[in-house]
Amino acid sequence: MVCITSCLNTTGQVTAQKEETTTMKNKIIRTDAEWKKTLTPEQYRVLRTGGTECAFTGEYYKYKDNGVYICAGCGNEVFRSSKKFESGTGWPSFFEPVDKNCITEKRDTSHGMVRTEVLCSRCDGHLGHVFNDGPQPTGLRYCINSVSLAFKTIASSSKIETATFGSGCFWCSDAAFRMLEGVKSVEVGYMGGETRNPTYKEVCAGNSGHAEVSQVKFDPTSISYDKILDIFWKIHDPTSLNRQGADTGTQYRSAIFYHSPEQKAAAEKSRDELQKTMARKIVTEITPAAEFFKAEDYHQDYYNNNQQLPYCKAVVQPKIEKIKEHLNKAKAGK
Numbered sequence: 001m002v003c004i005t006s007c008l009n010t011t012g013q014v015t016a017q018k019e020e021t022t023t024m025k026n027k028i029i030r031t032d033a034e035w036k037k038t039l040t041p042e043q044y045r046v047l048r049t050g051g052t053e054c055a056f057t058g059e060y061y062k063y064k065d066n067g068v069y070i071c072a073g074c075g076n077e078v079f080r081s082s083k084k085f086e087s088g089t090g091w092p093s094f095f096e097p098v099d100k101n102c103i104t105e106k107r108d109t110s111h112g113m114v115r116t117e118v119l120c121s122r123c124d125g126h127l128g129h130v131f132n133d134g135p136q137p138t139g140l141r142y143c144i145n146s147v148s149l150a151f152k153t154i155a156s157s158s159k160i161e162t163a164t165f166g167s168g169c170f171w172c173s174d175a176a177f178r179m180l181e182g183v184k185s186v187e188v189g190y191m192g193g194e195t196r197n198p199t200y201k202e203v204c205a206g207n208s209g210h211a212e213v214s215q216v217k218f219d220p221t222s223i224s225y226d227k228i229l230d231i232f233w234k235i236h237d238p239t240s241l242n243r244q245g246a247d248t249g250t251q252y253r254s255a256i257f258y259h260s261p262e263q264k265a266a267a268e269k270s271r272d273e274l275q276k277t278m279a280r281k282i283v284t285e286i287t288p289a290a291e292f293f294k295a296e297d298y299h300q301d302y303y304n305n306n307q308q309l310p311y312c313k314a315v316v317q318p319k320i321e322k323i324k325e326h327l328n329k330a331k332a333g334k
């Protein structure tokens with residue numbers, strides 16, 4: 001990268017527009033005059049005219065706080081602090097964006113070089129460039145202008161979130177959720193019934209009213225609730241009422257137990273989106289989380305501890321393979 005014009009002081013000017021959501025359906029289109037009103041001159045130069053800030057001058061190249069970097073133009077979440085690394089270039093560097101949809105990549109032949117430009121996919125603001133000399137696991141270096149970014153802090157210790165799902169036999173969902181980066185722990189148990197501290201035997205008899213559930217603790221700075229929902233939908237058939245394969249009974253019902261109004265809204269939205277692609281009606285219950293009763297120890301991480309058992313080989317393993325494939329594809333951005 002080269003420093004094309006002199007740098008202006010932008011300290012204190014980066015004001016994030018946090019209220020805006022990150023869906024690309026709400027594409028932001030403004031005239032140059034409108035952008036000039038909302039951005040500082042340096043933000044305008046970089047974001048709207050493809051400029052580059054001088055190395056070692058930006059606010060974020062040494063920044064280490066835990067949180068999410070958003071586009072300074074529109075508030076779109078573009079990079080996470082967990083994917084940031086010290087490149088020594090003087091620009092904030094990341095090895096992976098928040099997801100494949102939040103940025104757009106474009107061939108750039110300006111200044112006698114062939115590079116790949118990185119733009120915010122929501123407002124088309126210029127963020128920086130991506131190069132092939134980054135660290136593993138991606139080998140990429142997203143070299144981003146500080147001035148194109150603003151930062152949302154997320155206090156790490158207090159911000160572990162909980163999510164609870166019923167999707168048939170809990171051995172399957174337990175194994176699937178454990179594979180996700182950003183998931184801190186998974187426990188299987190029972191929720192949504194009438195009795196307290198039920199045993200597996202009672203739940204299996206189908207009279208306790210409980211669903212077999214996996215309860216996930218996750219770090220929202222590393223993985224979004226939406227991503228976990230995505231795996232939940234993929235691990236089972238949400239159109240099958242009180243049944244998954246050969247497992248029958250209300251304990252095997254498809255259910256999302258939400259822990260916040262935000263989770264409820266996200267769950268309903270993802271269900272409605274998925275319904276558009278399915279011929280049969282989704283029967284998943286979306287209800288407030290109730291008390292979680294942890295299942296017996298031998299059920300925890302059952303698949304990883306019992307991979308050789310016929311049920312695990314026949315029923316759990318194919319689902320896990322499918323999720324693995326899905327995650328690899330997502331990582332490859334396909």
Ligand SMILES: [Zn+2]
Pocket residue numbers: 071072073074075076120121122123124125
């Ligand atoms: Zn943007």
